[in-house]
Amino acid sequence: MINKKNLTDRFLRYVKMDTQSDDSSTSFPSTAKQLELSKLLVKELNELGLNDASIDEYGYVMATVPANTAKKVPTIGFLAHVDTAPDMPGVSVKPRIIENYDGNDILLNSENNVTISVTDFPELHDYVGQSLIVTDGTTLLGADDKAGIAEIMTAVEYMMGNPEFKHGPIRIGFTVDEEVGRGVDHFDVKKFNADFAYTLDGGAIGELEYENFNAAGAKIIIQGRNIHPGYAKDKMLNAMHIAMEMNSLLPPSERPEFTVNYEGFYHLIGFQGSVENATLQYIIRDHSQAKFETRKAFITKCADFINAKYGEGVAKLELKDQYYNMREKVEPVIHVVDTAVKAMELVGVKPKVKPIRGGTDGARLSYMGLPCPNLFAGGENFHGKHEFVPIESMEKATEVMLKIIELYESK
Template sequence: MKNLLPRFLEYVKVDTQSDERFNTTPSTKKQWDLAKKLVQHLHIIGMQEVSIDENAYIMATLPSNVDKEVPTIGFISHFDTTPDFTGRNVKPQVVKNYDGGSIVLNKEKNITLSPDYFKELTNYEGQTLITTDGTTLLGADDKAGIAEIMTAMEYLIQHPDIKHGTIRVAFTPDEEIGRGAHKFNVEKFGAQWAYTVDGSQLGELEYENFNAATATITFKGKSVHPGFAKHKLVNAIGLANEFLNLLPNNEKPEHTEDREGFFHVHHITGEIEHAEIALIIRDHDLEHFNARKALLTAISEKINKQFPESVQVIIKDQYYNMKEKILPNFHIVEIAEEAMKQLGITPIIKAIRGGTDGSQLSFMGLPCPNIFAGGHNFHGKYEYIPLESMEQATLTIVKICELTAQRF
């Protein structure tokens, strides 16, 4: 495990932000910088069949060391970081023997990571925390997962007494902009199932996620001098406001939790003759998900009755709840749960309030639940990760490999 921390620190210093504005894969050239480094590291630790394709999807193999038929399993993490907050010039700070109090991330800017606000910090007193310097994200999402997979494979290579079947690993681009699985070659990967190592706190094990869709609502108005506007002017901004007022006020991200779905408006632009709303739809329940989409259509029809052809709604499904594909293969969840228990980790089985590459991969024929990588407060300057959680994630990967060989 000695290489885990330096490996992680090396990875987070490479800027790999993805960008949805570009249609290339990867969406940003700088993702190649880490991708090429990861290929080198896979060779160095002794992995076989190391490959990287024209879209920067990396795959490698750890051959079986048992003389019986064992299912080929996989572990997957993404190397891009979110465009929501800067990932340039990351300067990770290592806080040893955390004392349970506030951590000054940036004295000059008075930025502090405090347990008064982030209460789960108190769970890690006495441990080693890796934090930001208060000016960037950290990138534990998901470079922690990559470092853990890499270290777990290295550990298995160095400990041939641990018996396992064939293990496949993959590192992918553009997960943060929803494209991580779009060009993933499931057939080439060749695993019967896999695990994304992309969860948060110690013990997370997830096999449910949101059904997800985007909606673009455009509004067409008519501009007339306001002094002569009665019964003539149609203000697209006003129509957009009316549309939003007809959405359920309590079904927003800031008012929901657990398995409660929502509508989330993330962009709005407008002038008198044209306005546009961009929102996302999320719900774990497929029936409720479809009802949400139907509601947007019904609202547009209501407004169009008063102002004909003034509203257009375009809805695009993004991904679906992987639970549908995991339940028929539930032994893959049971193996991960047992691995954690044998390591003294309490499994936290819950639904993801978001998406993961695993949801798309599951519908592509690769059942793929999600296990913890150990980080907290992703996508911002308060992101941190306990080293001990990373070590436990690494051991969980090793144990999953071992239990799979024992079970089959």
């Protein structure tokens, strides 16, 4: 059996450390405080007997659980990230355990009247009788992704303490800056040297993801022509009006607030302007590669229309691909997903395979040569003060991880 107490204690220890990342920083990692947790993890991995545990100049932690089987077994990697979301305080996290949850609303903070209500968060029903770790209603919890870290550490502890549990080589990786989208910028896939890997960075119990968006960013700069309004007739080009016209060419129904599942979108994320010039910024998302290309072609056509109407050079479009759907890279090694599904079923977890409406570090790693689906870490309501994690879900995530390892050894 895995050590449930150690699993819980680890989680509580990690969430109390402030590891918030910062989008506005240009350093790597974006905040030095993340390194404190990375260093602690190296120390703890050493104490568990992983002698090669190390931290590199970027803050990535890598370590190996050496194989203890004579069979030829693939090298499996497990990854989690140390940072927490930049838009929510991560300092002075005061986790609280609610034992034997009774199914009612959870009062987090009486002073500020912060509650996780069953009406707003009906998924609470799934956890009656379980032990929930919640916040004090003033910060996030950081189960994203410290639940993943605690689970990986606990699986390592199990393997090191149970030599009769046979396994191939296991690689452990802890990354920084996932929440600001730079999580694998400097990650050395060759040095990590796994055949495939899993991030433990998903949400509720059972989640398994290997499809994500194809993603691009589009910036449209509109060059207007400012003239004294009294003399503007037939001369002025008001960049803001042209920018709004440009935006109106994109279908309103294809915005994030009106789309779900496999529906892609154009999302306006920035708009600045004066009469003289204006800038529109979008992100473009679609699971389908073909539709993704069509979207980029369409926004290009819209900019061309503006130029045809107002003059060449009025609209300048910059399009940049950001990441791609990992499905293309995972499908050729679909056993990675099938084995995870089987592992969940064997430990009594119902698999919930769903497309991610976003990206993951795993998506980028998949394109860097390391196929990397995402497994649940167990938390709910990430990035906010309503975040919580059931200890039972963390236990199951640890069991799933060990079962995957066992299945590959016994193949």
